[in-house]
Amino acid sequence: MKNALVLGGTGMLKGLVLKLLDEHFRVFVVGRDAAKFSRLETMAGARAPYLTFMALDYHELGRLEQWVAHLQLMHGPLDVVVAWIHGEYTGVVETVDREVGLYRVSPWDLYHVQGIRASVSSEPKPAVAPNCRYHRVVLGYADVGSQTRWLHHEEIVQGVYDAVMKRRDAVVGTVEPYEGRPG
Ligand SMILES: NC(=O)c1ccc[n+]([C@@H]2O[C@H](COP(=O)([O-])OP(=O)(O)OC[C@H]3O[C@@H](n4cnc5c(N)ncnc54)[C@H](OP(=O)(O)O)[C@@H]3O)[C@@H](O)[C@H]2O)c1
Numbered sequence: 001m002k003n004a005l006v007l008g009g010t011g012m013l014k015g016l017v018l019k020l021l022d023e024h025f026r027v028f029v030v031g032r033d034a035a036k037f038s039r040l041e042t043m044a045g046a047r048a049p050y051l052t053f054m055a056l057d058y059h060e061l062g063r064l065e066q067w068v069a070h071l072q073l074m075h076g077p078l079d080v081v082v083a084w085i086h087g088e089y090t091g092v093v094e095t096v097d098r099e100v101g102l103y104r105v106s107p108w109d110l111y112h113v114q115g116i117r118a119s120v121s122s123e124p125k126p127a128v129a130p131n132c133r134y135h136r137v138v139l140g141y142a143d144v145g146s147q148t149r150w151l152h153h154e155e156i157v158q159g160v161y162d163a164v165m166k167r168r169d170a171v172v173g174t175v176e177p178y179e180g181r182p183g
Contacts, residue, residue: 001024001025001026002024002025002026002079002080003025003026003072003075003076003078003080004025004026004027004028004079004080004081004082005027005028005030005068005071005078005080005081006027006028006030006081006084007058007081007082007083007085007096008031008083008084008086008113009027009029009030009031009082009084010029010031010053012084012157013113013156014039014040014043014153014157015153015157016082016160016164017029017044017051018040018043018044018047019157019161020164021044021050021051022047023165025079026052026075027050027051028052028054029051029052029053029054030054030056030064030067031053031055032055032056033055034053037053037055052071054067054071058085058092059088061090061091064096065095065098068096068100069099069102069103072099072100072102072103077100077103078103078108079108080110080111080164081096081108081110082111082113082160082164083096083110083111083112084113085112089123091126093110093112093128094127094128096110097110097128097132098129101129101131101132105131106131107131108132108133109133109164109167110128110133110134110135111135111160112125112126112134112136113137113139113160115139116175116181118136118138119138119171119175133167135168135169135170136169137159137160137163137169137171138171138172138175139151139159139173141173141174141175141180141181142155142173143173143174148180150182151172151173158172159172160172
């Protein structure tokens with residue numbers, strides 16, 4: 001069984017967690033609110049035994065590091081990490097990469113889900129170890145004729161899922177023109 005970690009998996013990426021369970025991943029989810037996780041657990045139904053939650057603020061890097069080490073000791077190395085991270089950039093991706101690197105030497109895949117601003121940002125990709133295949137998944141907007149709108153959760157989930165299944169970078173929806181994004 002492969003192991004996946006989804007940071008921020010109790011929000012708009014809930015559907016991705018369920019799809020990964022369907023793909024026979026054991027899925028680890030990080031969030032702060034256990035009630036949100038309970039709802040996800042209910043949605044998982046018979047797949048819930050393969051779902052594990054850790055209530056923590058991922059900006060607390062020491063706690064994140066300890067938990068990622070612990071889960072790998074118990075269940076083996078992570079194969080896939082999906083990171084949807086809020087707020088100031090504080091090195092969450094690098095922390096997870098370092099911890100995974102302690103448990104595996106073979107290649108693994110990290111999907112960094114980012115908002116549309118990433119499409120116009122010159123921020124370099126995080127410095128990750130050579131065995132980490134870093135993929136950027138940028139969430140854009142939907143262009144529906146004369147109007148634009150933000151993506152629905154199902155569209156976001158499908159776009160991230162496709163990126164994971166095809167092991168590639170992706171733009172979900174469109175990011176151009178940047179000025180065309182919904183207000
Ligand atoms: N391009 C687009 O169309 C686009 C892009 C981005 C967002 N959106 C929309 O915007 C809405 C709001 O986005 P959102 O990101 O706020 O919602 P979200 O994905 O629904 O929630 C964020 C997720 O991250 C977790 N989280 C947040 N901060 C955390 C922290 N410090 N430590 C650990 N976990 C943390 C949350 O759990 P806890 O609260 O339990 O910590 C939750 O699981 C989305 O529902 C989506 O519809 C659209």
